Amino acid sequence: MSRPLFEVIAPGLLTTVQDAGRKGFQKFGVSPNGALDMYSYRMANFLVGNRDEAALELTLVGPTLKVLASATVAVCGGDLSPSLNGSPAPRWESFVVREGDVLSFGKCRGGSRAYLAVSGGLDVKPVMGSRSTDLLARLGGLGGRPLKRGDVLYCREAEPAPPGRCVPPEYIPEFPSEVVLRVVPGPQDDHFSPKGLETFFSSTYEVTSDSDRMGCRLEGPAIEHLGGADIISDGVPLGAVQVPKHGRPIILLAGRQTVGGYAKIAVVITPDVDRVAQLKPGDRVRFQRVSLEKAQRELGKYLGKMDPGIIRQRSEKVSRYIIKINGRRFETVVEELS
């Protein structure tokens, strides 16, 4: 069973349906896709009682959605200033929307991508086991394209999760505009000169505006190859840092092609790929070498954190007040502690 939930009044800059991605088809040339910031996506789903259901991925400028039916929703990830009927809506916490409400987004105050999950998950037809949108191959989601004005989004019938479920503060990441990304060198670090490797590990790079779901493109000191940038094309893992002939690195994300022909100097560790997903043009990155052992320990910690058991229910004795001081609106939460 499925019911209409949102009508798209304005689509936002790039809003797509995503889930945990298309698995097992990379050998056929099918990109995995899925949420770029997997952690925020999963938290949003946990809050509304889902596992890996389809949600919306919002980019820098979120959509305006007219609510067609009651549902529990949650917004996690970058701060795109969500609001409900013009008043600030919570982030990292479930809340209820009702027929006639308008859910909209404002200024991007941190990070670049947010995830809007709904109880039961968005209902689009799965393709190769996933509802994720593949913009390049034009498949999945809404006919393989971003949301557009007038679209109606359906959600799957589910027991609505209660409002006020929240991610504890210690589990909410920060989204700084300058990050250090941990990488494991290889598989083709031997295609770079010692000077090239030195440049890579000591320079600060800036995110360019042509970054997209395929990759985060960086501007900065050129990395010197040893005997050319081209390799015999091979498989491309998530987070691979490939360096084409121009010497500037590109970090490959979930929307990447499965096979590539540029030397990969290193691979960003999985937990830090989520941080890459939250960078915006002008943000700065540096790369730090870690051992495989350390990277896999960090992966274990990261996966351990992605557990629905961390979600807390806010006490019943909570009141929210919107107060206005000198024309500025503030949200105040008062919680009675026992």
Next chain:
Amino acid sequence: MKLRFLTAGDRGLMVELGDEVDLAINRRVHALARLIQAEDIAGVEELIPTYRSILVIYDPLILPYDELVERIRGLATEEASSAQVRTVTLPTCYGGEFGPDLEDVARHNGLTTQEVIDIHTSRGYPVFCLGFSPGFPYLGGMSERIAMPRLENPRTKVPAGSVGIAGTQTGVYPSETPGGWRIIGRTPVRLYLPERDPPVLLRPGDVVRFRAIDEEEYREIARLERDGRYEPEIAYGGGEGE
């Protein structure tokens, strides 16, 4: 078999079987990929076999790196058999509206259009890997006698099934995309249908052959494909294709 194991991040292992584009190496790649697949090793999530290597995506919390390397080393000692190599024949209508660049390719190489067709259909082409877009086969082994550089201005739309030439490579477009290959013909066979299981017709390690057909047969096969009643022409074994 000489193997090289390279780290590809916290969840990736690159297994290299050689360092050149070579049919024998590629055969071993796909044979090893099949063996790994058949072992159904807990913790191995996905394999991406390409020209001379396999990217293994795994879960290190289930399967530690060293153990994965040992398992693969153990499998690699088995001899690759060519019995499982599939030869897929793609009926193709050359020239005319389906192959607008056939005459250019002929002129460029000082051949008649029939000679280009004869050369193109005279051998099998190994599928080194799939990539670029869903189901797009990287084919090897085309005769240099029908080679021609890409178009200077790529077309904004190349229909699905178009058979083309780019330099010394030949290929088939599985779906409608922009493209700069010289289009010499079109196959009515669908290489990629997202709803089908599996979604792609060709698999890495297959051999592709082209068979010239006329427009009438093209339309008949296209009709069968549309109705989901087309039986692909697949033969097993042999695999040399030359």
